[in-house]
Amino acid sequence: NAGVTQTPKFQVLKTGQSMTLQCAQDMNHNSMYWYRQDPGMGLRLIYYSASEGTTDKGEVPNGYNVSRLNKREFSLRLESAAPSQTSVYFCASSEQGGYTFGSGTRLTVV
Amino acid sequence: AQSVTQLGSHVSVSEGALVLLRCNYSSSVPPYLFWYVQYPNQGLQLLLKYTTGATLVKGINGFEAEFKKSETSFHLTKPSAHMSDAAEYFCAVNSGAAGNKLTFGGGTRVLVKP
Numbered sequence: 001n002a003g004v005t006q007t008p009k010f011q012v013l014k015t016g017q018s019m020t021l022q023c024a025q026d027m028n029h030n031s032m033y034w035y036r037q038d039p040g041m042g043l044r045l046i047y048y049s050a051s052e053g054t055t056d057k058g059e060v061p062n063g064y065n066v067s068r069l070n071k072r073e074f075s076l077r078l079e080s081a082a083p084s085q086t087s088v089y090f091c092a093s094s095e096q097g098g099y100t101f102g103s104g105t106r107l108t109v110v
Numbered sequence: 111a112q113s114v115t116q117l118g119s120h121v122s123v124s125e126g127a128l129v130l131l132r133c134n135y136s137s138s139v140p141p142y143l144f145w146y147v148q149y150p151n152q153g154l155q156l157l158l159k160y161t162t163g164a165t166l167v168k169g170i171n172g173f174e175a176e177f178k179k180s181e182t183s184f185h186l187t188k189p190s191a192h193m194s195d196a197a198e199y200f201c202a203v204n205s206g207a208a209g210n211k212l213t214f215g216g217g218t219r220v221l222v223k224p
Contacts, residue, residue, distance in 0.1 A: 031210055040119055042200055042214035043154075050209040058211065090153065094210055097142055097161055103153040 003027070006091050006102035013081045013109045021076040021105050023091030031094045032074035033058075034066060036087040037104075043090060049074055081109045112137045112205040116215035124223050129188040131218050133175075133201030136182060143184040144202040144212065145175055154200065160184065171195070196222045 004025045013019055025032065030051045035043040045058030047066040055066050063085060065077045074093075078085060086109045091102040117132040135141060145157040158169025165177040171194075175186045184201060201215040 033209075033211065035214075040216055042114075042116075042216045043202075043212075045211055045213070048209045048211055056209060092212075094212075097159070097204070097210070099144075099156070099212060101154045 004091055004093055004100050004102035006089075006105050008105060009103070010106050011108070013078075013107065015082060015109060017081050018077065018079050019081065019107075020078075021089055021091075021107075022073070023075065023102060024073045025091075025093040025100065026072065027093060027095065027100060028071070029093035029095040029100070030071070032068065033092045033094070034064075034074070034076045035090045035092065036060065036085075037090060038087050046076065046089075081107075083109045085109050112141065112203050112207070112213045114201050114203050114213055114215035116199075116201050116218050118218055119216060120219050120221065122221045122223060123191045125193055126190050129173075129186075129191045129195060129220065131186040131199050131201075131220070133184045133186065133215060134182055135184060135201070135203045137203055137205040139205050140179075142204040142206070143175075143177060144204070145169065145173070145184075145186050146200045146202065147171075148198045148200065148217075150197075157186070157199070191220075191222050193222050193224065196220055 007022045033048040034046040049055045049068040052071045089105045143160040146154040160177045168174045198219045202212045
């Protein structure tokens with residue numbers, strides 16, 4: 001089925017470890033996004049990519065980096081994980097006002 | 111800048127009663143508005159969206175929302191709650207800025223009592 005695929009679904013990291021969250025879409029959308037979801041705060045934008053070859057900071061970019069590898073793939077990297085980065089991470093893609101979300105990655109940093 | 115405020119982080123309704131979830135937004139230009147639902151341990155599912163045209167928008171599962179520009183509101187309603195409506199609901203706005211970013215409200219968790 002067409003959509004947005006995120007890997008992994010669950011991850012536990014130790015403080016200071018690094019990891020990359022992967023996201024791929026097969027809908028030929030130009031724009032892709034990374035959000036984090038925390039209780040009572042809704043979803044907050046970390047980084048986005050309006051088109052292949054561009055990336056921009058969102059509301060909460062500190063501690064994260066992104067790579068728009070090609071039109072399909074948009075990865076999120078935590079270089080040195082901190083407990084404050086414990087969250088659920090969602091990737092999304094969009095085209096002409098329609099948005100599709102992945103199923104999320106639940107990350108715990110201990 | 112765009113922002114979204116959802117009044118009430120938790121709402122409790124009886125089965126069969128009206129569901130009303132409030133959403134107010136701020137946007138410097140006519141916005142696109144969305145309601146999403148999230149069931150426990152799942153991703154976001156689009157309930158409905160307003161882009162242009164008719165201000166009363168009907169969505170899935172019997173939900174509807176009305177765009178009121180003068181009140182900068184986009185409240186979500188369902189006439190009769192069902193147990194399966196227990197979930198968290200998010201209002202979101204896209205004001206068409208660079209990147210077509212969605213800005214979300216804090217969410218409202220709905221509990222349905224039998």
